[in-house]
Amino acid sequence: MEASVLKADKIRKKYMSEKGFSVTAIEDFSLSISENEFVSILGPSGCGKSTFLRMVAGLENGNEGSLTYKDKIIKKQHPEIGMVFQDYSLLPWRTVLDNVVLGLEFEGINKKMRYEEGLKYLKIVGLENFSQAYPYELSGGMQQRVAMVRSLVKKPSLLLMDEPFGALDAHTRMILQKELLDIWEKDKKTILFVTHSVDEAIYLSDRVIVMSGSPGTVKEVIPIELPxxxxxxxxxxxxxxxxxxxxxGEEYNKVKPA
Structure with a gap:
C-alpha cells in the first residue's frame, strides 16, 4: 500500500446550536488514507460526514485530536487539496470556461494559459463545445461536470467530494461515476468521497468507511476488493x-424515535 497522505487521530468536533446547546458532531474519529486511494464515507444523516470533509479542506477546525496532510497539521485551506460540493456553486454571470478557470485566475495564471488548461479539462468531460455557454443553459449533470472540472483544473493531489452526484437522476449519476473513475485512474489522485448511496460507494471505492450515528465515529472499514x-x-x-x-440500518435504528 502507498504511503498515507491524510491522517485523522481521535478527532472531536463540537459546535453550539442556535438554541445555545453544545452538540458533538464527531467523536474519537480516526482514519488513515493512502496515496492514490479512492475512499468513500457512508453514514446516517447528521453523523458528521460533511463536517469532517470541511475540516480536511481547512474550512473548519476540530476541538480535539490531530488532522494532518502529508504529516503537516491542517490549519487552513491547502493548495494541494480541492473540494467539490453537492451544489454546483457556479457563478451565473461567468461562462463555463470562466467558471472553470476561476481558481487559476485567483492564482495569477495568465489568461492564455488558464484558458488552455480549462479547455483541456472540459474536453475530458465532453463539454468543450459548451465553453462559452452560461450555467443556466446547462443541465444539472453538465453543471456538475463543470464544478468537478473547476476543482480538477488546479491539479489537486487530494480531491474531496461531498455528495457531488446526490441531486442527479440515476442515469446521469452513473455516467458521472464512470467519468470520475476514468479521471481518477488516469491522473491517480487521492479521493475522499462522501455519499449516502451504498451502491455508489461500492462501485467507486477501494475502501468504504461506515460511520456511526451522531456523534459520528468510525463504525467499520470495509475493503472493496472487487475487480x-x-x-x-x-x-x-x-x-x-x-x-x-x-x-x-443498525445506525438508523439507533436514532429512530420510539
Missing amino acids: RPRDRGDASYGKLLSLLIRML
Whole structure:
C-alpha cells in the first residue's frame, strides 16, 4: 500500500446550536488514507460526514485530536487539496470556461494559459463545445461536470467530494461515476468521497468507511476488493450491498424515535 497522505487521530468536533446547546458532531474519529486511494464515507444523516470533509479542506477546525496532510497539521485551506460540493456553486454571470478557470485566475495564471488548461479539462468531460455557454443553459449533470472540472483544473493531489452526484437522476449519476473513475485512474489522485448511496460507494471505492450515528465515529472499514470495472450484477457485489445496507440500518435504528 502507498504511503498515507491524510491522517485523522481521535478527532472531536463540537459546535453550539442556535438554541445555545453544545452538540458533538464527531467523536474519537480516526482514519488513515493512502496515496492514490479512492475512499468513500457512508453514514446516517447528521453523523458528521460533511463536517469532517470541511475540516480536511481547512474550512473548519476540530476541538480535539490531530488532522494532518502529508504529516503537516491542517490549519487552513491547502493548495494541494480541492473540494467539490453537492451544489454546483457556479457563478451565473461567468461562462463555463470562466467558471472553470476561476481558481487559476485567483492564482495569477495568465489568461492564455488558464484558458488552455480549462479547455483541456472540459474536453475530458465532453463539454468543450459548451465553453462559452452560461450555467443556466446547462443541465444539472453538465453543471456538475463543470464544478468537478473547476476543482480538477488546479491539479489537486487530494480531491474531496461531498455528495457531488446526490441531486442527479440515476442515469446521469452513473455516467458521472464512470467519468470520475476514468479521471481518477488516469491522473491517480487521492479521493475522499462522501455519499449516502451504498451502491455508489461500492462501485467507486477501494475502501468504504461506515460511520456511526451522531456523534459520528468510525463504525467499520470495509475493503472493496472487487475487480474494476465493477459489475453491479455480480453476486459478490450484491453481498457487499447487503452488508453495508445492514450496517447503515443498525445506525438508523439507533436514532429512530420510539
